[in-house]
Amino acid sequence: MLLEQMRELRDADGNWREGRTWSLVYYADEEHYDFLKEAHNTFFSENGLNPMVFKSLRRMESEVVRMSAEMLHGDGDVVGTMTSGGTESILMAVKAARERFRKKRFIFNGQPELVVPESIHVAFGKAAHYFGLKVRYVPLRDDFRVDVDALKRAVNRNTALIAASAPQYAHGVIDPIEEIGAFAQREDIPFHVDACFGGFFLPWMEKLGYDLPPFDFRVPGVTSISADVHKYGYAAKGASVVLYRNMSYLKHQFYISTDWPGGIYPSPSAAGTRPGGPIAAAWAAMKAMGEDGYLKLTRTTMEAVEALQSGVRRIEGLKVLGSTDGPMVCVAADGPEVDIYAVVDQLNAKGWNLDRQQNPNSFHLSVTANHLQAVPAFLEDLQQAVEHVRAHPELKSEGQAAMYGMIAKIPFRGAVKFSVQKIMEGMYGPDGKVPDLGGEATEDDDLIMQLMDKYGDKAMGILEKLESSREVIKDALSWKK
Ligand SMILES: Cc1ncc(COP(=O)(O)O)c(C=O)c1O
Structure with missing residues (x-):
């Protein structure tokens, strides 16, 4: 009865199985989905908080970290932990950098700073807010990559961490990681690459022959990387990794309490209780997919990305923003006669879920292999939506378009x-x-x-x-x- 009620509630949610939700869910196919659920539920009650009691989870976590480090071209010194998601990985990277900064500059008592592109994921702003860092946001160039000269100017003696994305969420471009890495190394400042979105995708794109700039541990100066297994690793929700070039960085992530009446309490990440399910499902997903599985999914995803891009370019009044450094497509209006938010309203009414973006106004598609089936129908509805909005300019001041339009302004x-x-x-x-x-x-x-x-x-x-x-x-x- 209760389960039936829950299924009913769920049926009213965004439809992702048929590819009509363009973010939030990463779904390979029904077989993998059932397998993941079983892997997750096998460790449903286990708790990674105590790795001595649940050695199984410790082992799976360390194998996930090892496999991820190898995928991102780390050597044997690379270490890390699993976390509950991209945000926690980023929180941990910022916290570790802040601790390291405090220890290294023990005479300094100002506020540590974080230097990041304007396009960096909001988790960095959140981390700075939680951990008391000042954020210096650096403007982007016309191609939406961070302006490295401006970034260099933003760095000062208080900088505890520089971060950039591979790729960034909004426009899907990779920041100039090599250039920033060389600078960070010269200045001896830790440099975090946020590959939460692309960490489990870009390595396979490269293997398929796409020409991408190096963004991972191959780049000297990169000291930490976050990569989400629950995105393109096609694992269950609640799984990410944060990796460091060596223990001299990771050790600042740990929290150890020695005086609590409840006992000595070491904690590797933000969580107390660490649910076993997501760790187990991440391990199972990586083992089951292997290189072949990920390559196949990446190929299908890129087929969908390319079909979407060329389809959007054929629609008069729209343009694709940014180039493809990964599995996302960002679409904006190519002139004042089409209001992009009104287009999104039309698509929402037809059961599509998309992210509205600002600066500039646009919408975003995070594309997965499962979206390929939906591309023709989406492009057709998009074309009709654009025509409808062009014929009805008043739509711009109605519904959600009016609210988002006003908020953006x-x-x-x-x-x-x-x-x-x-x-x-x-x-x-x-x-x-x-x-x-x-x-x-x-x-x-x-x-x-x-x-x-x-x-x-x-x-x-x-x-x-x-x-x-x-x-x-x-x-x-x-x-x-
Ligand atoms: C580039 C990037 N970083 C970080 C995150 C945060 O990940 P999560 O939502 O798992 O906390 C995302 C999420 O989309 C992302 O795209």
Whole structure:
């Protein structure tokens, strides 16, 4: 009964099995899916927190790390751990770099800094927020790769870590890793390559003959790499690896407590309890796929990528942004007469799920082998959507297109943050309701906009104070007289 109810709930979700969801799920086929579930469930209750009790998990984790290190051209010194996903791998890499920086510069007591391209995954911003680093964002060149000269200028004596992507999520391009690596090595600053997205894809692309710049441990100066097994490793969710050139970097990731009444507690990564299922499924996926399996999936994926790119290029009014350094396609409007967000609204209405992006406005497709079957139908719907939007320019100010269009244009990002904060408070509040931010503008909205116009992001401070005084009043009203 309960399981039936759950299946019903799931049936109303985005359809990924037929390739209609262009991110979030990495699915090979039904046979692999069933196999993964069994591998995962065999270690469903086991806990990697204590590797002495669950030696099986320790062994599988170390084999996953070893196989990943070899795939990314690391030598025998490369070490690492598994984590719950790309974000945790990145959090750990930043935390390790910060610890290392503190130990090396023990006289220095300023704030350690992180130097990253504007396109770097948000997990770096999150890591800096959690671990108290200052982030210096470096602008991109016209080809969406980071401007290395600007990056060099952003580095200073407080820089604890430089990071770049292979490839970055939004436009799918690889940053100039070799150039950055040479600079990082010369300056003796750790350099992390975020290959969460491409780590389990680019090596196979290269083997298939695609001409890619080196992005992994072959590049001198690269000191750590994150790569997600739960993406193109086609494993179960909750599995990534973070690798370091040697133990002198990894050791700063560990946390060891010696005085807790519960005992001596060493912890390799952020998690306490480490679920066995994802570790086991990652190991099983890599063993079962092997080189042949991954090569086959990569070939099919690239067939889909190339079909999508040439299909999009044939549609008047659209263009592909960035070049293909990996399995994603980023699409933007090629002129003002097509509003790309209105196109996405049309596609949503036909059951496609896509990511809307900003700076510039575009949509993103993370392509997997399973998407090949959906390419002809997608291109047909895309063509129709573009024609429809061109014939109905008013669509740009309706539905989600209006909201995303407005959000992309608001110069004060604080105002956007404020609205998103309200949505989250609603969604995670006691009644789980998302506040309706659409509809008619109220007098309050108008006042807020005037405040923003006048004071820019400084207005946020005023709004936050207003919010907290509301809380104080509500609190006072709840007191007994
Ligand atoms: C380049 C890149 N880095 C990091 C991540 C974060 O991975 P996760 O969502 O598993 O935390 C992603 C996710 O798409 C990514 O594309």
